[in-house]
Amino acid sequence: MTDATASQPPVRSLFAEDARTRRRNRAEARFRAYGFAAVVIGILALIMLLISILSNGLSSFRQTYVTFPVDLAEARLDPQGNRNPEEMAAVTTFGYLPVMAMAFIEHVEALGIEHDLSPQEMAAMISGEAPAQLRAMVLENPSLVGQTVTLEMLVNGRIDGYFKGRVTMASAERDNNVTPGQLVLAQALADAGAMETRFNWSFVTAPDASGQRPEAAGLGVAIIGSFYMMLVVLALALPIGVAASIYLEEFAPKNRLTDIIEVNISNLAAVPSIVFGILGLAIFINFAGLPQSAPIVGGLVLTLMTLPTIIIATRASLRAVPPSIREAALGVGASKMQSVFHHVLPLAAPGILTGTIIGLAQALGETAPLLLIGMVAFVREYPAAPLDGLFDPASALPVQVYNWTQRSDPAFVERASGAIIVLLVFLVFMNALAILLRRRFERRW
Amino acid sequence: MPLLWIIVIVVLLGAGGFVLGRQRAIASAGGDARILHSLPNYYGTNVMILAIVPALMVMAVWMVIQPLMIETRVTGMIPEAAIEAAGNRGLVMSDVRRVADGLDTAIAAGALTADEVRDLSTADTDVRARLGEVGVALGSEVSAEVLAAAQSYRALKRTGGLLMTGVVLVLAVLGLAYGSIRTNREFRARNAVEASILAILMLASTIAILTTVGIVLSMLFETFNFFELYPWREFFFGLEWRPSFEGGSDLGLIPLLWGTLYVSFIALLVSVPIGLFAAIYMAEYAGKRMRAVAKPLIEILAGIPTIVYGLFALITVGPLLRDYFAEPLGLGSSSSSVMTAGVVMGIMLIPFVSSLSDDIINAVPQSLRDGSYGLGATQSETVRQVILPAALPGIVGAILLAASRAIGETMIVVLGAGAAAALSLNPFEAMTTVTVKIVGQLTGDTDFSSPEALVAFALGLTLFVITLGLNVLALYIVRKYREQYE
Structure with a gap:
């Protein structure tokens, strides 16, 4: 490097980019593009997630039904002929199966559809759940015996899958549970108007079904279980959380104990949820002897998990109430307690409510701790009304999703995605409510 | 008496206490609320708190302690031989509990009367079959020791329950009486009520600590049990x-x-x-x-x-x-x-x-x-x-x-x-x-x-x-x- 090169004055215009400026500008554009790409990737991930769930799950809200007349012969269903439900209960589901199968086979003949299926193969086209449903119907209304009623029954999950595109002729060849002949007959029945795929409320209301009957599996018990747990969380976490926040924010002296509590709360908020499950198992079930898979235990565990969220939100909204309110109350002679409960708390209520709803939404989607306290059990009975129902076995929405993913029949993938759609609908609703409350009632000071 | 009823009665007593306290305060001021130290509602609330809170707190503590005490009493009744046969104490105790619950179910279903249950013995009755009739499935035959333990378990539980009902209700009435006697126009009811509320707030804020303690204790305890059965070195350094x-x-x-x-x-x-x-x-x-x-x-x-x-x-x-x-x-x-x-x-x-x-x-x-x-x-x-x-x-x-x-x-x-x-x-x-x-x-x-x-x-x-x-x-x-x- 000599002086000659250094002293040479650069001859250039400010408007002409030199190599270095170009490089810097390119770096700038690149950096900006990285940032933009990151945002786009984030949003794309969200879209992919939603599309994946929706495309897999929406079909679970539709189900294929077959319609045919059944002659409820007295000789088979009520041998004594007294129409006494207690006597008729002696006829088990297996007694109803042939009645149903015969009626179906006769109906196919009456429609004049040609096929070469054996009676067993034809009977297998109807859901395994259907005879039980028919039995329940007859026992509830014994006067049906002796009549011919037109029934709408669920069809087997594979046949249903055929109408939803999950099962094809080619896959039926390799499948032990369905034959191409059954699919051909199903198509013919659909063309004749006896079989149709339509909206299916029972997905939301029916209880779970066994692993061989995905077509009948529903979310009824899980939704009730989740609802009960939310009741417990609301009843416990809201008062305790608000009381704790009021103490910490308004009354607590600055000392070692208060510090410990504060650090504790912020740490609890970050403890992995599964650890709360272990706590629930060890304390509520093994030590206190509460029943397994009961909503009360789930509710208690979720309460402990939600408390930090509610406390943090409540403290923030208490802090947002300006000190002048407190001082004014004290100035006209209110006690400290009165100033808090009569003035500060009502003003902070919208914020507290919003925080609570968001905490509840978090609790609703939580799965891991519930697995440990036995909510994975297969529950078909609806729990009773609260308070007794809180101690009955139940499932929960997210746990039901997990349960269904563990089953082998691919139809349960559709069910699990459908259950997630239901869960997400609840979450969207709760969050929308929180946002609405915030918009409507939030005060800026 | 079922728990819910005890709670309802205590709460009703509290509500009565509220009305009583309020009335007494106003009466002691000769109907002029301005003479009172606090607003009339504070006098009522004070009596209500005294009636409800101590009673329910005793009930909660009782419900934690009673099962533990019964457990130790009943475990003492079971001979060592029976425990060794079943494997460990916990298994025998869970049998006892299941039989006791089964007997309760049988009485509720009307299959047995309370007297029959007390006099039941394995010598002349097949307990497992009798309980099976009312839908209580037991895993194994009921031995004489387990049945005796289950019977005394039931008896202790019954006595404990009666005792608790009595103590809780008496406490509620005492609290009510004490509160209303103290109520007069000089009494600083608001300060008393606010002190109790502050105590409740403090209690709520310690839940966070209790949770952490619960988490640590529950896991530490079982982890120690685990390390008694399995060497800790192999756990922390094992590659399989x-x-x-x-x-x-x-x-x-x-x-x-x-x-x-x-x-x-x-x-x-x-x-x-x-x-x-x-x-x-x-x-x-x-x-x-x-x-x-x-x-x-x-x-x-x-x-x-x-x-x-x-x-x-x-x-x-x-x-x-x-x-x-x-x-x-x-x-x-x-x-x-x-x-x-x-x-x-x-x-x-x-x-x-x-x-x-x-x-x-x-x-x-x-x-x-x-x-x-x-x-x-x-x-x-x-x-x-x-x-x-x-x-x-x-x-x-x-x-x-x-x-x-x-x-x-x-x-x-x-x-x-x-x-x-x-x-x-x-x-x-x-x-x-x-x-x-x-x-x-x-x-x-x-x-x-x-x-x-x-x-x-x-x-x-x-x-x-x-x-x-x-x-x-x-x-x-x-x-x-x-x-x-x-």
Whole structure:
């Protein structure tokens, strides 16, 4: 490097980019593009997630039904002929199966559809759940015996899958549970108007079904279980959380104990949820002897998990109430307690409510701790009304999703995605409510 | 008497106390409320609190202590021989409890009368069959000792229940009486009521501590039990995870920890760059409208339950990675793999990293930016050379928090990572994590005296300690950093 090169004055215009400026500008554009790409990737991930769930799950809200007349012969269903439900209960589901199968086979003949299926193969086209449903119907209304009623029954999950595109002729060849002949007959029945795929409320209301009957599996018990747990969380976490926040924010002296509590709360908020499950198992079930898979235990565990969220939100909204309110109350002679409960708390209520709803939404989607306290059990009975129902076995929405993913029949993938759609609908609703409350009632000071 | 009724009666007494206290206060002031020290309602509330709170508190304590006392009394009745035959004390006691509950059910169903139950003996009745009739299924024949223990268990429980009802109701009445006697116009009712309310508030705020203590104690206790059955050295340094319920399991932590850290590492590899760049873009480049749309959209990712991510991994990401990466590259044919779980967990952590970093970047004073622009730096140079170094401690804290999240995450790995413990570097191989094994060992019917079930508590404690350490460190760093610019 000599002086000659250094002293040479650069001859250039400010408007002409030199190599270095170009490089810097390119770096700038690149950096900006990285940032933009990151945002786009984030949003794309969200879209992919939603599309994946929706495309897999929406079909679970539709189900294929077959319609045919059944002659409820007295000789088979009520041998004594007294129409006494207690006597008729002696006829088990297996007694109803042939009645149903015969009626179906006769109906196919009456429609004049040609096929070469054996009676067993034809009977297998109807859901395994259907005879039980028919039995329940007859026992509830014994006067049906002796009549011919037109029934709408669920069809087997594979046949249903055929109408939803999950099962094809080619896959039926390799499948032990369905034959191409059954699919051909199903198509013919659909063309004749006896079989149709339509909206299916029972997905939301029916209880779970066994692993061989995905077509009948529903979310009824899980939704009730989740609802009960939310009741417990609301009843416990809201008062305790608000009381704790009021103490910490308004009354607590600055000392070692208060510090410990504060650090504790912020740490609890970050403890992995599964650890709360272990706590629930060890304390509520093994030590206190509460029943397994009961909503009360789930509710208690979720309460402990939600408390930090509610406390943090409540403290923030208490802090947002300006000190002048407190001082004014004290100035006209209110006690400290009165100033808090009569003035500060009502003003902070919208914020507290919003925080609570968001905490509840978090609790609703939580799965891991519930697995440990036995909510994975297969529950078909609806729990009773609260308070007794809180101690009955139940499932929960997210746990039901997990349960269904563990089953082998691919139809349960559709069910699990459908259950997630239901869960997400609840979450969207709760969050929308929180946002609405915030918009409507939030005060800026 | 059923619990609910006791509570209802106590509450009714309290309500009566409220009316009584209020009336007495007004009467003592000769009908002129202005003479009273406090507002009339405070006198009523004071009596109500005295009637309800001590009674219910005694009831709660009683309900915790009574089962423990009965347990020790009844256990003493069972001879050592019976305990050895069944394996351990807990099993015998659960038999006793089941028989006692069964007898209760039988009485409720009308199959037996209370007197018959008291005089029941195994010599002349087949207890198991009798209970079977009312739908109580017992696993084994009922021995004479167990039946005797169950009978005295019932008797003790009954006496205890009666005693508790009596004590609680008497306490409520006493509280009511004491409260109303104290009520006169000089009495500082408001101060008394406010002191009680303050005590309740304080009690509520200690729940957080109680929870932590509960977590630590419950896990410590069972972990000690575990280490009595299984050497701790083999747990912490064992390279094999092969539980078998016939005994002789290998329960080494290392493969699980490896899987956990590997998945978390991939998750951070995905989420940190994306989250950080997204935060930088939002904070420094994005216009108001873009921010208003993109920020909530990304934050939706944070509100989605982890089970949804798990299903996403299971049905979409897993097969996708297998078909387009693992199989063409010859790296494996499993759809659940470290990669699957890591990528999906990374997506889950994006909003976590980005919103934390966003806060931190926004906390860097504007003067630093202005100074940098004034020296002629471009925006990206300012970000890279001024803002990021200034925000670095905070960002490190955010990453540590994200790492602690990733390590404790359960559902994504349960559904996405697989269940086979492996020590391997191949990211497309199925591996398992600490959380997966906690779920695996504790789900379903478990025998809490076997090391295979108890190991879950040791795993839980390990997990708790690791995440707690990361959190404390992260919070410390973040707090330190905040102070710098405040």
